[in-house]
Amino acid sequence: xxxxxxxxxxxxxxxxxxxxxxxxxxxxxxxxxxxxxxxxxxxxxxxxxxxxxxxxxxxxxxxxxxxxxxxxxxxxxxxxxxxxxxxxxxxxxxxxxxxxxxxxxxxxxxxxxxxxxxxxxxxxxxxxxxxxxxxxxxxxxxxxxxxxxxxxxxxxxxxxxxxxxxxxxxxxxxxxxxxxxxxxxxxxxxxxxxxxxxxxxxxxxxxxxxxxxxxxxxxxxxxxxxxxxxxxxxxxxxxxxxxxxxxxxxxxxxxxxxxxxxxxxxxxxxxxxxxxxxxxxxxxxxxxxxxxxxxxxxxxxxxxxxxxxxxxxxxxxx
Amino acid sequence: xxxxxxxxxxxxxxxxxxxxxxxxxxxxxxxxxxxxxxxxxxxxxxxxxxxxxxxxxxxxxxxxxxxxxxxxxxxxxxxxxxxxxxxxxxxxxxxxxxxxxxxxxxxxxxxxxxxxxxxxxxxxxxxxxxxxxxxxxxxxxxxxxxxxxxxxxxxxxxxxxxxxxxxxxxxxxxxxxxxxxxxxxxxxxxxxxxxxxxxxxxxxxxxxxxxxxxxxxxxxxxxxxxxxxxxxxxxxxxxxxxxxxxxxxxxxxxxxxxxxxxxxxxxxxxxxxxxxxxxxxxxxxxxxxxxxxxxxxxxxxxxxxxxxxxxxxxxxxxxxxxxxxxxxxxxxxxxxxxxxxxxxxxxxxxxxxxxxxxxxxxxxxxxxxxxxxxxxxxxxxxxxxxxxxxxxxxxxxxxxxxxxxxxxxxxxxxxxxxxxxxxxxxxxxxxxxxxxxxxxxxxxxxxxxxxxxxxxxxxxxxxxxxxxxxxxxxxxxxxxxxxxxxxxxxxxxxxxxxxxxxxxxxxxxxxxxxxxxxxxxxxxxxxxxxxxxxxxxxxxxxxxxxxxxxxxxxxxxxxxxxxxxxxxxxxxxxxxxxxxxxxxxxxxxxxxxxxxxxxxxxxxxxxxxxxxxxxxxxxxxxxxxxxxxxxxxxxxxxxxxxxxxxxxxxxxxxxxxxxxxxxxxxxxxxxxxx
Ligand SMILES: Nc1ncnc2c1ncn2[C@@H]1O[C@H](COP(=O)(O)OP(=O)(O)OP(=O)(O)O)[C@@H](O)[C@H]1O
Ligand code: SF4
Ligand code: SF4
Ligand SMILES: [Mg+2]
Numbered sequence: 001x002x003x004x005x006x007x008x009x010x011x012x013x014x015x016x017x018x019x020x021x022x023x024x025x026x027x028x029x030x031x032x033x034x035x036x037x038x039x040x041x042x043x044x045x046x047x048x049x050x051x052x053x054x055x056x057x058x059x060x061x062x063x064x065x066x067x068x069x070x071x072x073x074x075x076x077x078x079x080x081x082x083x084x085x086x087x088x089x090x091x092x093x094x095x096x097x098x099x100x101x102x103x104x105x106x107x108x109x110x111x112x113x114x115x116x117x118x119x120x121x122x123x124x125x126x127x128x129x130x131x132x133x134x135x136x137x138x139x140x141x142x143x144x145x146x147x148x149x150x151x152x153x154x155x156x157x158x159x160x161x162x163x164x165x166x167x168x169x170x171x172x173x174x175x176x177x178x179x180x181x182x183x184x185x186x187x188x189x190x191x192x193x194x195x196x197x198x199x200x201x202x203x204x205x206x207x208x209x210x211x212x213x214x215x216x217x218x219x220x221x222x223x224x225x226x227x228x229x230x231x232x233x234x235x236x237x238x239x240x241x242x243x244x245x246x247x248x249x250x251x252x253x254x255x256x257x258x259x260x261x262x263x264x265x266x267x268x269x270x271x272x273x274x275x276x277x278x279x280x281x282x283x284x285x286x287x288x289x290x291x292x293x294x295x296x297x298x299x300x301x302x303x304x305x306x307x308x309x310x311x312x313x314x315x316x317x318x
Numbered sequence: 319x320x321x322x323x324x325x326x327x328x329x330x331x332x333x334x335x336x337x338x339x340x341x342x343x344x345x346x347x348x349x350x351x352x353x354x355x356x357x358x359x360x361x362x363x364x365x366x367x368x369x370x371x372x373x374x375x376x377x378x379x380x381x382x383x384x385x386x387x388x389x390x391x392x393x394x395x396x397x398x399x400x401x402x403x404x405x406x407x408x409x410x411x412x413x414x415x416x417x418x419x420x421x422x423x424x425x426x427x428x429x430x431x432x433x434x435x436x437x438x439x440x441x442x443x444x445x446x447x448x449x450x451x452x453x454x455x456x457x458x459x460x461x462x463x464x465x466x467x468x469x470x471x472x473x474x475x476x477x478x479x480x481x482x483x484x485x486x487x488x489x490x491x492x493x494x495x496x497x498x499x500x501x502x503x504x505x506x507x508x509x510x511x512x513x514x515x516x517x518x519x520x521x522x523x524x525x526x527x528x529x530x531x532x533x534x535x536x537x538x539x540x541x542x543x544x545x546x547x548x549x550x551x552x553x554x555x556x557x558x559x560x561x562x563x564x565x566x567x568x569x570x571x572x573x574x575x576x577x578x579x580x581x582x583x584x585x586x587x588x589x590x591x592x593x594x595x596x597x598x599x600x601x602x603x604x605x606x607x608x609x610x611x612x613x614x615x616x617x618x619x620x621x622x623x624x625x626x627x628x629x630x631x632x633x634x635x636x637x638x639x640x641x642x643x644x645x646x647x648x649x650x651x652x653x654x655x656x657x658x659x660x661x662x663x664x665x666x667x668x669x670x671x672x673x674x675x676x677x678x679x680x681x682x683x684x685x686x687x688x689x690x691x692x693x694x695x696x697x698x699x700x701x702x703x704x705x706x707x708x709x710x711x712x713x714x715x716x717x718x719x720x721x722x723x724x725x726x727x728x729x730x731x732x733x734x735x736x737x738x739x740x741x742x743x744x745x746x747x748x749x750x751x752x753x754x755x756x757x758x759x760x761x762x763x764x765x766x767x768x769x770x771x772x773x774x775x776x777x778x779x780x781x782x783x784x785x786x787x788x789x790x791x792x793x794x795x796x797x798x799x800x801x802x803x804x805x806x807x808x809x810x811x812x813x814x815x816x817x818x819x820x821x822x823x824x825x826x827x828x829x830x831x832x833x834x835x836x837x838x839x840x841x842x843x844x845x846x847x848x849x850x851x852x853x854x855x856x857x858x859x860x861x862x863x864x865x866x867x868x869x870x871x872x873x874x875x876x877x878x879x880x881x882x883x884x885x886x887x888x889x890x891x892x893x894x895x896x897x898x899x900x901x902x903x904x905x906x907x908x909x910x911x912x913x914x915x916x917x918x919x920x921x922x923x924x925x926x927x928x929x930x931x932x933x934x935x936x937x938x939x940x941x942x943x944x945x946x947x948x949x950x951x952x953x954x955x956x957x958x959x960x961x962x963x964x965x966x967x968x969x970x971x972x973x974x975x976x977x978x979x980x981x982x983x984x985x986x987x988x989x990x991x992x
Contacts, residue, residue, distance in 0.1 A: 006927040116594040209380075218375055218416075219487065220409030220439050223401065229435075309426055309471040 008301050012294040016287070020072070023286035024065050027279050068283075077284040080273075087284050090269070095288075098265035099256075101181055101188070102250035109189040109196070110243060114236070116193065117200025121235075122227065124205060131203070136194040148187040148260040155183060184261045188254055192246055199242050200235070207235040237308055244300030248293045323495050323527050324351040324374060329387035331369055331378065332597075341598035343384065344369055345551045348404070348624065351495065356521055356528040358538035358559070361548035362594050362850040363821075367531045370548070371497050373397070374529060375412050376404050391495070410440040413488035417500040419480035423472035430468030433487050439702055440491030455486040459516060477713075483518065487526070499531045506712040507879065511921040511931040514540045533850065535578060536923030539563055540931070547571050550595050550605040553624060557632030559927050565618035567632065567639045569612045577855035577886040578925055581907065585654040586862055586884050589855035593820045612638045626978075656866055660703045662739075664838060664871050665724070669733035670697040672716070672723050672895075691945050692731050694719050694895035703838070706872040708886035708903070710879060710918070716895035717875040721841045724873065725760045726750050738838075755784045759832035763844035765824035769816040775802075775827055776812040782834040797834075805830040805860060822853035826860065833864060839871045845883060858885055879922050883907050891915045893950050894943035901976020905943070912978040913956045913986050948981065956982060956990065 052058055059067075071078060077087035118135070120129040139147065155161050161183055207213060208231060216230045255267035262268075266285070273281035326349050332342035344366045351357055351374075359367045372379065373389050387394040391412065396404070408414075416422035423432060430452055437448045456464035468839035472480060476633050481501060488496055499515070502510040518541050521528055532538055538545055538559070543563040547555040548568070555568040567570045573590040580587075592609040600725050601607060603618040610617065610764075616637050626633045626777040673692035694716040701707050709717045722728040724735060737754065744750050762768040769778060772830030779798045783789045789797055799809045805826040816824055825845060832840050842861070846854040862885060865872060882889055883903055890900040891914060899912040910916045913935075922930035935953045943949045947963040954962065958981060967979045979982060 169576045211418060212424045214377075215414070215416050215422040215484075216424065218372075218408050218414040219379060219436055220407070220491070221435065222405055229427065230424045234424065237426075278397055310473050 004305065005302065009171070009297055012298050015294050016290055017292040020069060020287050021065075023066070023283050027283055028061055058176055070285060072284075078280050080278055087281055090281060091284065091288070093268050094264060094269045097177065097263070098208070098251060098267070100177060101184060101254075101263065101265055102247065104181055104185045105188045105192060105250055106247060108185065109192045110246075112189070113193045113196035114200055114239075116197040118227075118232070120197065121204030121208065129201075132197070136197050139190045140194040140198070143255050144187060144191055144254075145260055147190060148184075148257055151183050151187055152260070181263070184254075184257050184263050187257050187261075189252065192250070196242060196246060200239055203236040204231060205240055207231050210234075216308045233307075237304065240304050240307075241297075241300050244296050248296040251292045252289045284287050321352050322350040323353050323392065325351070325390040325393075326370075326374070328391070329373060329389060330385040331366075331373060331382055332385050333382050335598065337611035339598070340385065343382070343551050343597045344373070347387070347553060349546060349553060349556060351527055351529060353494075353527055354525050355544060356530060356542045358545045359529065359531045359548060360533060360538055360545060362533060362852065364594060364596070365548040366551045367533075368499055371414075371499050371529060371531045373498055374495075375408055377408075391850075398537075409436055409488075409493070410491040411493055412495045412497065413491055413493035414486050415481075415488045415496065415498040415501045417503060419484040419501075420472065420477060422484060423480060425472055427471075428468065429470050429472065429475070429483050433468070433483070433490055436487050436490035441934050442905050447456060447888060449488070455489055455496055456483075458520070459483070460485045460512075461486075476509075477505050478513060481505065481509075482516070485513075485520070489520065492524075494525060496526050496528045497526060497531070500533070501530075502537055503532065503534065507877065507923075508712065508917060508921040508933075508935065510537065511923065511933055512925070517541055517931060525988065529882050534923070535563065535575065535851075535925035539925050539927045539929075540871055542924055545645075547574075550600055551597065552605060552635060553633070554606070554635045555633070556624075557630065557634075561630055561632055563927060565643070567642045568634050569610045569637050569642065570606050572642055573609070573611070574852055575925060577852045579855075579858075579878075579880040580924055581880050581883060581919070581922055582924065582929070584883075584904070586858055586874055587855045588791060589859045590852040591856070593822055593853060594850075594880055612636075614638060627755070633919070640871055655706070655862065655885070657706060657886065658866075658869055659705045659887060662703045663700050664703045664738055665699075665701040665873075666736040666739070667697050667699045667720075667733070668722070668736070670735060671695045671728050671732040672719055672728055672733045674719075680839070690976075691943060693943075694723075695943075697733070697897055699890055699900065700870060701839075701873065703871055704865075706867050706874055706886045708874040708876065708882040708889045709892060710876065710882050710889060711892035713877065713920070714894065715892040717877075717892060719845055719895070720873055720892075721760070721843050723872060724839075725758060725841055726755075747789065752786065754896070756782075756835045757838045758841065759837040759839070760833050760841045761828050761832050761845050762845065765828045766816070766819070766848075769824060772814050773815070774812065775816075776816050776818075778816075778827060779831055782831060786835050801830045801834055804833065804864060820853075821849055822856060825849060825853075825857050829857070829860060829864070833868075833870075836868075837870065839873065842872055842874045842876075844876055845874075847876065854881070861885070879907075879919060880924075891918065896943060896949035897979060898950060899976060899978045901974060905972075905974035905976055909974065909988065910991075911972055911976065911984050912980055913954050913982075913987070914950045915978075916991060917953070917955070937939055948979070956987070958982060 057064070068078065075088070077091070079085070080087045080090050116132050120132050123129045156163060163180055213226065213230060216226045221230065252266065254265075254273060257263070258265045258267040259271060266289070269281070270285055273285065326347055329344055329347040330342055331344040332340050335341050337739070347370060359370060361367050363379055369379070373384075374391075374396075376389065376399060378384060378397075384397055389397050391407065396407070399407070423429070433452050433455060434448055437443055437451055441448075441451075444453060452468055455462040456467055461467050461479060461482050467475075467479075467483075472483070475483065476488050484501075498517070502513050505513060514537060517528070520526065520543070528541070530538065542559050542710055544557065546553055546558050547562065547568065549570050555562060555566065555571050561716065562571065563575065568573055573588075576588045577590050578587060591641055595601075595605060601618075603620055604610070604613070604615070607613055607617050614637065616749070620637075622635045622637050624633050624635045671692045672694040697720060700709065705840060711717055711721060719728065723745065724743070726743065726745065735743045737757065741754070743754060747755075761778055771831040776798055779801055780789075783794055783797050798812060802809055802811055807830075811819075811823070811827075816827070819827065821893050845861075846857050849857060858881065861872070864870065874882065874886055886903045888901065889903045889906050891898045891906070891912065893914050897905060898914045899910070906915060907919060910919045917935045919965075920934055925932055934955045944951055946961075947965060948954070948967045951962045961981050965981070967981045969979055970984045971977050971979050972984045978987075980987065982990075
């Protein structure tokens with residue numbers, strides 16, 4: 001088991017390494033370099049030379065990669081072009097904002113998804129299921145820019161209950177941010193909950209139809225005890241990975257929602273830095289998003305390993 | 319005093335079809351289960367056995383509902399009780415042992431917990447007493463070291479052990495009635511024999527009434543006092559086990575018994591034409607009319623009633639049962655094999671070893687073989703043209719592995735496979751030329767998985783014809799029609815999809831597909847295991863007729879020793895991927911010399927209550943073959959100490975042309991066994 005975990009860990013590191021290489025090479029083979037694409041028409045003479053000097057573009061590519069990677073490992077992503085500030089300073093507040101948005105969505109969405117999924121499965125084909133499932137399918141099929149826009153239209157413009165778009169500086173404090181995130185969170189949670197609830201529902205139904213549940217019923221196990229002891233642990237195990245992917249998706253920036261609400265998170269930063277041709281930031285974002293995916297999946301694997309008795313052997317239990 | 323523990327009166331269960339019609343799957347079931355008695359329910363797949371057994375616990379599956387009748391347990395109608403009242407009865411008064419214990423134990427809960435749960439629900443024991451009782455129960459079902467077992471998860475037990483745990487769990491509540499749904503199906507022969515023995519002992523010790531549901535008349539013969547035979551949702555025959563199995567007076571039971579291959583008879587069993595009607599498709603007369611050899615005009619229009627014959631304590635649903643009484647004493651099978659075996663060797667397996675162990679990247683790079691204990695080792699078999707050779711052994715003995723490597727789906731680690739005396743067969747499918755591929759065809763166990771559900775029969779059969787012979791147009795059509803005729807199906811089947819075929823028909827299509835390539839060798843991997851006995855007999859018959867006509871060579875893999883006896887000329891017995899014995903089937907079956915062959919053949923259940931299996935070895939399951947010594951040392955009842963543990967046994971040739979691998983002299987073995 002230890003070996004397995006170690007293997008996954010090493011695989012994760014290798015993935016990150018490959019991602020970093022790909023982003024680096026990608027940026028490298030773009031026509032022109034960071035300076036020409038940033039300075040555009042002013043890319044000549046002194047300005048260009050100064051820029052090249054500052055970014056160290058005069059050394060060969062592999063040396064640049066090594067020193068870049070070395071700095072990244074130390075937590076230093078170098079300088080952004082547009083703001084002329086340290087990338088860390090650019091990223092910090094954005095990560096925090098994305099985290100706030102994601103956590104809020106997770107705290108609301110995941111328990112809700114579990115509860116709804118279980119209810120729909122246990123009352124399969126009855127009224128609660130029919131109603132909840134219809135709503136879920138509805139919110140799954142409407143694209144998020146439409147549901148987000150509708151939310152703004154109804155809640156912010158017609159009812160004027162909440163601010164429609166977020167117009168705050170990037171580095172606001174947590175409490176100032178709070179009222180601003182309500183609408184984005186609702187928009188995200190709707191889709192996420194719907195997806196996950198459907199997943200949980202089919203997983204629970206599948207377990208309910210299994211031989212061991214029929215056996216538990218025939219053994220005389222009372223209904224709710226059966227649900228909690230025999231059904232849920234087995235039905236929710238496969239859900240862990242889906243939850244992990246959802247969390248990674250949330251943290252990586254929900255681009256569309258952030259853009260619609262003008263929310264200063266990672267997702268919008270991706271768009272901004274691409275349109276500004278701020279290649280160092282794009283590079284940094286690539287590696288950060290990849291790390292988020294890799295580490296969350298790693299945690300999910302760990303959890304599954306720990307919870308699934310099939311993957312445990314007698315020795316490791318003792 | 320009422321001696322019946324359960325009384326079922328006129329029970330009907332059905333479902334609503336998509337068109338809204340009501341379709342019944344159990345019709346007018348009336349029967350009683352007496353106290354202390356073991357009753358067997360037999361019937362083909364889909365005859366409603368499980369539905370009936372579940373109804374006996376007041377459980378109706380999602381989608382089904384009762385349309386009439388009652389199911390009285392001690393005069394209380396289970397079908398009218400609410401969930402709360404049922405929870406009180408289930409497990410405590412009536413317990414169930416499921417078909418597949420591996421799937422019927424909750425995977426995330428330890429064995430001990432699951433038994434304790436039953437105890438908590440059904441007894442007033444305190445914690446200490448419960449723990450004591452768990453040990454007792456595990457002991458009662460003969461599981462080794464109960465305290466360790468209790469801490470295990472279901473997946474950490476073998477199939478036989480899981481089944482024992484299920485029995486222990488059912489016994490926890492001290493039930494008065496025990497329902498068993500195919501409790502030994504899917505277990506190895508030896509394991510099956512042991513579990514049945516255990517059930518019999520428990521019935522004797524505790525006096526519990528049992529209802530034993532199975533399609534396997536061999537198992538029924540061993541444990542039951544009385545037998546109920548079901549066909550298409552009805553009871554067609556019911557009576558004492560000896561009467562039913564030895565003098566069946568219903569045409570269906572008569573035919574069924576004749577279609578079972580038996581160790582005591584040679585040659586192929588008689589087959590029964592047709593197949594059981596689907597629910598909703600039952601005509602106005604007797605449900606067996608289409609397949610019956612004894613039918614009269616009356617049968618077509620009138621439904622026979624279940625008639626009780628008091629002189630033989632038997633109920634039968636047939637107008638013409640009296641005609642059978644005289645017939646049942648005949649017992650002869652003359653369908654002996656007429657294989658034309660030539661002296662030409664067609665396939666030669668020399669020192670073949672096969673390993674599933676995955677090589678590490680580095681070893682692969684260095685081309686280094688690391689597995690010193692491969693799954694299959696030292697296989698030497700040569701097969702002559704026209705012969706049927708069978709590979710037998712329990713699950714995990716490497717039968718399918720060997721077939722796969724002949725087919726080119728698995729690489730051999732050592733040794734070689736030669737085809738037609740000189741051609742070396744590559745272990746890599748991609749390296750085989752089209753001629754090699756054509757000559758060797760494979761038929762799989764489960765036609766559902768091997769036939770593409772989106773292709774019509776015509777498309778399925780045209781693939782090999784196009785690929786190997788480049789047939790097109792009308793030539794292709796006639797070839798397909800010929801193939802269908804060969805497997806006794808009409809040309810109108812061409813436009814059908816696999817889902818529109820019955821199990822037996824699907825397997826016929828699979829056979830036709832294999833023959834389409836006009837192969838020299840056909841590899842049959844458990845081809846009849848998924849079929850009902852009556853259908854199995856027909857498929858075996860078909861395979862035999864085809865080979866007699868075309869001279870094809872078969873390599874036939876099956877876990878069913880009686881089937882193997884019926885169809886094979888020679889048999890190779892495997893244990894843990896190592897050969898134990900190889901020789902002419904007649905002799906191997908009559909005088910099994912190797913200790914493992916003896917154990918295996920001894921455990922076969924015959925559909926005759928007077929023939930008991932001989933249990934000579936424990937049914938422990940070994941994960942891996944031993945590194946050195948005899949492969950069978952772990953279970954051998956005749957083991958002679960260190961020699962068996964340390965030295966690979968030599969081949970010995972017996973005087974019947976059989977060869978065995980054992981340290982004990984073959985003559986000596988003969989004396990010991992008699
Ligand atoms: N939920 C259901 N809805 C509709 N038909 C069903 C349902 N469950 C079972 N059936 C049908 O009822 C018939 C009897 O089923 P049952 O499971 O009792 O057969 P069985 O004799 O136990 O067969 P087997 O040997 O395969 O276990 C079958 O034709 C089956 O297709
Ligand atoms: S009633 Fe007629 S058709 Fe039915 S089993 Fe008897 S003889 Fe055959
Ligand atoms: S060699 Fe020894 S262990 Fe193996 S079968 Fe013969 S007696 Fe048994
Ligand atoms: Mg069944």
